Amino acid sequence: MITERKSTQKSTRKSTQTGSSLSLRGITKRFGSLLAVDDLSVTIPKGSFFALLGPSGCGKTTTLRMVAGLEEPDSGEIRLSGLDITHTRPHKRPVNTVFQSYALFPHLDIFENVAFGLRRRGHKKVQSAVMDALNLVELPHLARRRPGQLSGGQQQRIALARAIVNQPQVLLLDEPMGALDLKLRRQMQLELKRIQTEVGITFLHVTHDQEEAMTMADTVAVMNRGRIEQLGTPTDLYESPATTFVANFLGQSNLLPGLRAGDLGRDLMVDVHGNKLRVPRSRVRSQDNALLVGVRPEKIRLCATAEFIPENCNRLTGGVVLDVSFAGVSTQYVVRMPWRQDLTVFSQNLGVGERFPAGSTVTVAWEPEHTFGLPRDPIGDGPNHARADSRGS
Ligand SMILES: Nc1ncnc2c1ncn2[C@@H]1O[C@H](COP(=O)(O)OP(=O)(O)OP(=O)(O)O)[C@@H](O)[C@H]1O
Numbered sequence: 001m002i003t004e005r006k007s008t009q010k011s012t013r014k015s016t017q018t019g020s021s022l023s024l025r026g027i028t029k030r031f032g033s034l035l036a037v038d039d040l041s042v043t044i045p046k047g048s049f050f051a052l053l054g055p056s057g058c059g060k061t062t063t064l065r066m067v068a069g070l071e072e073p074d075s076g077e078i079r080l081s082g083l084d085i086t087h088t089r090p091h092k093r094p095v096n097t098v099f100q101s102y103a104l105f106p107h108l109d110i111f112e113n114v115a116f117g118l119r120r121r122g123h124k125k126v127q128s129a130v131m132d133a134l135n136l137v138e139l140p141h142l143a144r145r146r147p148g149q150l151s152g153g154q155q156q157r158i159a160l161a162r163a164i165v166n167q168p169q170v171l172l173l174d175e176p177m178g179a180l181d182l183k184l185r186r187q188m189q190l191e192l193k194r195i196q197t198e199v200g201i202t203f204l205h206v207t208h209d210q211e212e213a214m215t216m217a218d219t220v221a222v223m224n225r226g227r228i229e230q231l232g233t234p235t236d237l238y239e240s241p242a243t244t245f246v247a248n249f250l251g252q253s254n255l256l257p258g259l260r261a262g263d264l265g266r267d268l269m270v271d272v273h274g275n276k277l278r279v280p281r282s283r284v285r286s287q288d289n290a291l292l293v294g295v296r297p298e299k300i301r302l303c304a305t306a307e308f309i310p311e312n313c314n315r316l317t318g319g320v321v322l323d324v325s326f327a328g329v330s331t332q333y334v335v336r337m338p339w340r341q342d343l344t345v346f347s348q349n350l351g352v353g354e355r356f357p358a359g360s361t362v363t364v365a366w367e368p369e370h371t372f373g374l375p376r377d378p379i380g381d382g383p384n385h386a387r388a389d390s391r392g393s
């Protein structure tokens with residue numbers, strides 16, 4: 001569904017005329033002994049809505065600041081539309097930033113806040129450009145108010161209008177919705193997506209909120225420890241994570257340690273504690289004999305017995321329901337396997353089908369096509385210990 005929506009948007013947006021591709025090559029930035037950005041390379045196509053997603057401290061803001069010219073890389077190159085801007089002064093770059101703190105001028109009214117960049121560059125006639133920008137964010141009626149008389153969400157839109165009025169080639173957004181409450185945040189995400197589609201400027205959006213990145217961006221780059229672990233469409237990243245870090249940072253995953261046990265042509269056979277599981281070869285990200293078999297919690301179903309499970313389904317018997325949490329649209333089960341590993345299962349509340357109280361013995365089953373294979377983590381399976389050699393998609 002996500003893919004369909006994206007392709008429709010692509011065909012209607014003005015992207016190719018107004019945006020510009022941004023390319024980072026081998027960018028490294030240290031602060032003393034701390035490696036904040038580690039040999040990072042990425043190309044952001046013009047007109048795209050690109051999200052940099054990662055946990056706190058992984059180097060997102062530092063990357064953005066280097067693109068804006070507020071920080072200089074120790075090595076590497078930044079190009080915009082083919083032009084090297086690595087050492088160009090910030091105000092000479094066709095780039096604007098919207099920060100988490102909107103940084104509006106409190107003593108200027110909204111109109112003058114939006115007009116600021118244009119006036120500074122010597123534009124005399126600003127009326128229509130400012131009103132166009134205010135119309136875009138649907139707040140033309142607030143032109144004569146001061147920032148202090150606006151709500152957080154309104155200030156956020158004005159900050160956006162103030163950046164867009166300058167017609168930058170790239171708009172950098174650093175957690176622009178961080179100050180908003182959850183409901184307003186979700187509403188603004190849709191707004192921001194609409195605005196990006198209308199103006200067609202390249203948006204580089206930084207966030208640690210996976211839902212925000214996935215709902216808005218065409219392409220998401222998952223960052224960890226100063227590097228990009230995986231890059232792709234939200235669907236690709238979710239359905240086919242390449243590392244344990246991505247598998248756990250984007251939603252939840254059940255990761256079962258297993259050993260290669262045979263070749264079934266299209267599928268690989270993997271032995272997990274004596275159970276033979278099928279993993280599509282195209283979804284296996286490791287050459288090693290030992291690997292992790294992954295499956296998302298909502299892809300698993302629970303059965304009282306194995307007898308009605310179709311022949312070629314992946315299945316694990318002997319699970320015991322440890323915990324049941326009802327969450328409205330779904331029920332979350334924690335199932336303990338005989339080897340003392342706990343699996344998470346989300347079961348949609350369709351109003352039909354069996355329920356499994358704590359203590360029930362169950363078989364868990366899922367389609368082989370929903371299975372993925374990851375390299376085993378040499379340190380642990382935690383999100384902060386993804387293997388260095390498993391990066392990239
Ligand atoms: N000016 C600085 N001096 C020293 N260390 C810095 C400086 N700026 C950032 N760092 C460090 O570099 C690392 C990356 O910081 P950065 O601000 O890029 O993270 P981030 O991904 O934006 O995190 P968050 O989600 O918390 O905003 C952090 O460990 C941070 O403490």
Ligand SMILES: [Mg+2]
Nearest residue numbers: 060061062174
């Ligand atoms: Mg940051």
